[in-house]
Amino acid sequence: MLRDITLGQYYQADSVIHKLDPRVKLGTTIIFIISLFVFQGAWGYAVAALFLALVIKLSKVPFQFMVKGMKAIVFLLLITVIFNLFLTPGEPLVTVWKLTITKEGLRMAVFLSIRLGFLIIGSSVMTLTTTPNQLTDGLEKMLKPLNKIKVPVHEIAMMMSIALRFIPILMEETDKIMKAQLARCADFESGNLIKKAKSLVPLLVPLFISAFRRANDLAMAMEARCYRGGDNRTKMKPLHYEKRDYIAYAIVACYVILGIAAGKLMPLLVSGIIQLV
Amino acid sequence: MPIILDKVSHVYGQDTAMAVTALKNVSLVIPDGQFIGLIGHTGSGKSTLVQHLNGLMKATSGSIYFNGEDIDAEGFDKKMLRSKVGLVFQYPEHQLFETDVFADVCFGPKNLGLSKKEVELRAYEALKLVGLEDAYFYQSPFDLSGGQKRRVAIAGVLAMKPEVLVLDEPTAGLDPKGRDEILDQISRLKKETGMTVILVSHSMDDVAKYVERIIVMNKGSVMYDDAPREVFRHYQELEQIGLAAPQVTYIMKDLQDHGYDVSDEATTIEKAKEEIKSWFARLSAVGKGR
Amino acid sequence: MDIINIKDLIFEYIRRDEEGNVEGVTTAVDDVSLDVKQGDFVAILGHNGSGKSTLAKHMNAILYPTEGTVWVDGKDTQKDEYVWDIRQTAGMVFQNPDNQIIGQIVEEDVGFGPENMGVPTEEIWERVEESLKAVGMYEFRKFSPNKLSGGQKQRVSIAGVIAMHPKCIILDEPTAMLDPKGRKEVIRAVRALNDVERITVILITHYMEEVIYADKVYVMDKGKVTLQGTPREVFSEVERLKELRLDVPQVTLLAHELRKEGFPIPKGILTKEEFREALDSCIKEML
Structure with missing residues (x-):
């Protein structure tokens, strides 16, 4: 059950997107997310949708696989949509009981759900095509300048990569401890919130103990293998930009220009055509 | 209370591309009071099987009857089942969480909604059954040695007064001394209480001395189910599936x-x-x- | 040439209660001296709590002596400037396969040590390849460690140590958490390292069947070395081993039981072939 979450999972495939430098993917994801808030109107979103579709196609990750990862957040999406639908003031469209749907509300809800949907799919394309390790490597190298202002970039990256390595192990462990306590007739489901929270103690205490034990062991193993921080370390898989990475950056730049232009110019163009007709 | 498994199968991740069959058509009868060894190497399905016995896992197909009742039937009391079929997981000491040994053993019976007096009585009896001395009762379980912790964890299950005790690899990670002590203790408590005991292991050497019946699992099916002597006759076949006589x-x-x-x-x-x-x-x- | 010298090693740690007050001092290793020759296969046996793991951690400069000295390849482990040299010379493999793999892909984990040592990228790849091949895990190089069995994970850990090109590898109960199949895999890999690559092996274990191939066996109890010698010499002391509640190979035990019954069987029988030959000579002698 815990293993079914696809968000943040890697999908093995041989595609251009997989081969791109993680920095390109990270950068693009950030730009894409910003673009969703900068682009205006339906035309802007159309460009974003096109871009996203192109990337998904190139990534060779089945679309259903991405959608499966979204199931977990559909609920969140729904809440946002409903709030916007009913709580945005403006020109009323329909009134049900005391709730009024306004034109502006409808507009907001639609755009917001598109934005959120794109945002989630966009970032999951990144995580699905980039191993967590590449991701942390990318982050480390991208953030390296921050070293100068005493940000422990290497340590943060190492922490992230260890956390990622141990998430599946700890999930499995949670599963095991839960079953062990269920076998002792523990009840995790019934009762009010306080009772439920209390019932988690037999699960959380062993889990924390195990996590600390593992941390201790791991620290020792790392020391035994001569780990002493990021200085003088070489890389087995150093990051180099290749031709395809520059091409990717160029495409992203085109995308941004196109999106902004589309948002600003298309409405003018359309109204011009209408006027002409 | 006998347990009957009728053509039980279990598939992980059914309806997905990664479906794995962990149990295939397993039919078994576990009568009262037997001492059974359940053997198989990692991935043979033995751990999956035992989790079906107390309803922690649900069979994909087939039925399991506890004392004649289908455990998957609507209204069947799973909590009662879990108290009657006590399951001790591998590395059970990893489930300890209370501040002292006695409180931890009380957890099981407390969940059964018994009176405080009854809970404490059962906890006391269970700790005696696993041979833990009184001096340890109010210590933190985390200060005990590996073997002692494991006893406490086993007591935690025994305190529910199960009629069937299932132990998944009770000797894993213990040294020879700890291993012999635990196995001797289990065999002793089997004699004292007369309950059914199922010992899950990948080591023939461990179980040969104690059990009266051996069930060998391989790739999710029962390969042999007989007296130890009869099973060990097939030592060549056993070797082929990664086990040894x-x-x-x-x-x-x-x-x-x-x-x-x-x-x-x-x-x-x-x-x-x-x-x-x-x-x-x-x-x-x-x-x-x- | 000795790779490890331990002289009069004592290691004590202070027990504290919950408030941090000193409760007492435990002597985990009590006056141990031993030397390990380059290229040897040495086994250290003993119970949990016998001090064998504590001893092992001294050989990798993870723990430092309270008294006495430990030299690895002639370097005193207590001198700070040698720490990294020592850890590179004497690599260490631990018990829990899950808690010592750092990388999320097999090959990346094996590369972790060389990366830390500052080995150039190209050489890291060479080392990773040869190390994974040495333990028979090369075909799994792209796998996630979570998809491997316990025995396979331990072999990856061993490869991770070999990639640092150590002269000596210390294995602290590498098989304690494995099933019989995994145990065999790991021991086979370790023996190959010793035989083929001539790496000194120090194997800490409580499984008797794993030490019969060792050149020398040390048995520890309560922080001291109580028995030492070749496997045959050590296993001759069946009664002593039983007293320590250690396992004895069943064939040795059977031979011992028969000798007690008056059969003229020599001490320290280790294999069934030896046992059969011993019985043969019994027939000649007794009948």
Whole structure:
């Protein structure tokens, strides 16, 4: 059950997107997310949708696989949509009981759900095509300048990569401890919130103990293998930009220009055509 | 209370591309009071099987009957089932969480909604059954040695007064001393309480000494289900699936293969010794007769 | 040439109660001296709590002596400037396969040590390849460690140590958490390292069947070395081993039981072939 979450999972495939430098993917994801808030109107979103579709196609990750990862957040999406639908003031469209749907509300809800949907799919394309390790490597190298202002970039990256390595192990462990306590007739489901929270103690205490034990062991193993921080370390898989990475950056730049232009110019163009007709 | 498994199958991740069949058509009868060894190497399905016995996992197909009742039937009391079929997981000490040993053992019976007095009585009895001395009762379980922690965890299940006790690899990670102590203790409490005990293990050497019946699992199916002696006869087949008969079997087999007139049925040192002695006696009788 | 010298090693740690007050001092290793020759296969046996793991951690400069000295390849482990040299010379493999793999892909984990040592990228790849091949895990190089069995994970850990090109590898109960199949895999890999690559092996274990191939066996109890010698010499002391509640190979035990019954069987039988030959000579002698 815990293993079914696809968000943040890697999908093995041989595609251009997989081969791109993680920095390109990270950068693009950030730009894409910003673009969703900068682009205006339906035309802007159309460009974003096109871009996203192109990337998904190139990534060779089945679309259903991405959608499966979204199931977990559909609920969140729904809440946002409903709030916007009913709580945005403006020109009323329909009134049900005391709730009024306004034109502006409808507009907001639609755009917001598109934005959120794109945002989630966009970032999951990144995580699905980039191993967590590449991701942390990318982050480390991208953030390296921050070293100068005493940000422990290497340590943060190492922490992230260890956390990622141990998430599946700890999930499995949670599963095991839960079953062990269920076998002792523990009840995790019934009762009010306080009772439920209390019932988690037999699960959380062993889990924390195990996590600390593992941390201790791991620290020792790392020391035994001569780990002493990021200085003088070489890389087995150093990051180099290749031709395809520059091409990717160029495409992203085109995308941004196109999106902004589309948002600003298309409405003018359309109204011009209408006027002409 | 007997347990009957009728053509039980379990598939992980059914309806997905990664479906894995963990159990295939397993049919078993577990009568009252038996001491059973459930053997198989990692991935043979033995751990999956035992989690079906107390309803922690639900069979994909087939049925399980506890005392004649289908455990998947609507309204069947799963909590009652879990208290009657006590399951001790691998590395059970990882489930300890209370501040002292006694409180931890109380957890199970407390969940059954018993009175405080009854809970404490049961916890006390359970700790006595696993042979833990009173001096440890109010210590933190985390200060105990590996073997002691494991006893406490087993007591935590025993305190529910199960009629069937299932132990998944109870000796994993213990040293020989801890291993022998735990196995002896289990065998003793089996004798004292008369409950059904199922010992899950990948080591034939561990179970050969204790159990009266061995069930060998391979790739999700029951491969052998018989008395130890009968099962160990198939030592070559056992080897092929990554298991081994007790070392003594190989010694006796080797003698037999080289023309020694000994039986290869001995599974313990004691029996092997007797067999070799009687063989010598036979030899010398023949020798003297000449 | 000795790779490890331990002289009069004592290691004590202070027990504290919950408030941090000193409760007492435990002597985990009590006056141990031993030397390990380059290229040897040495086994250290003993119970949990016998001090064998504590001893092992001294050989990798993870723990430092309270008294006495430990030299690894002639370097005193207590001198700070040698720490990294020592950890590179004497690599260490631990018990829990899950808690010592750092990388999320097999090959990346094996590369972790060389990366830390500052080995150039190209050489890291060479080392990773040869190390994974040495333990028979090369075909799994792209796997996630979570998809491997316990025995396979331990072999990856061993490869991770070999990639640092150590002279000596210390294995602290590498098989304690494995099933019989995994145990065999790991021991086979370790023996190959010793035989083929001539790496000194120090194997800490409580499984008797794993030490019969060792050149020398040390048995520890209560922080001291109580028995030492070749496997045959050590296993001759069946009664002593039983007293320590350690396992004895069943064939050795059977031979011992028969000897007690008056059969003229020599001490320290280790294999079934030896046992059969011993019985043969019994027949000749007794009949």
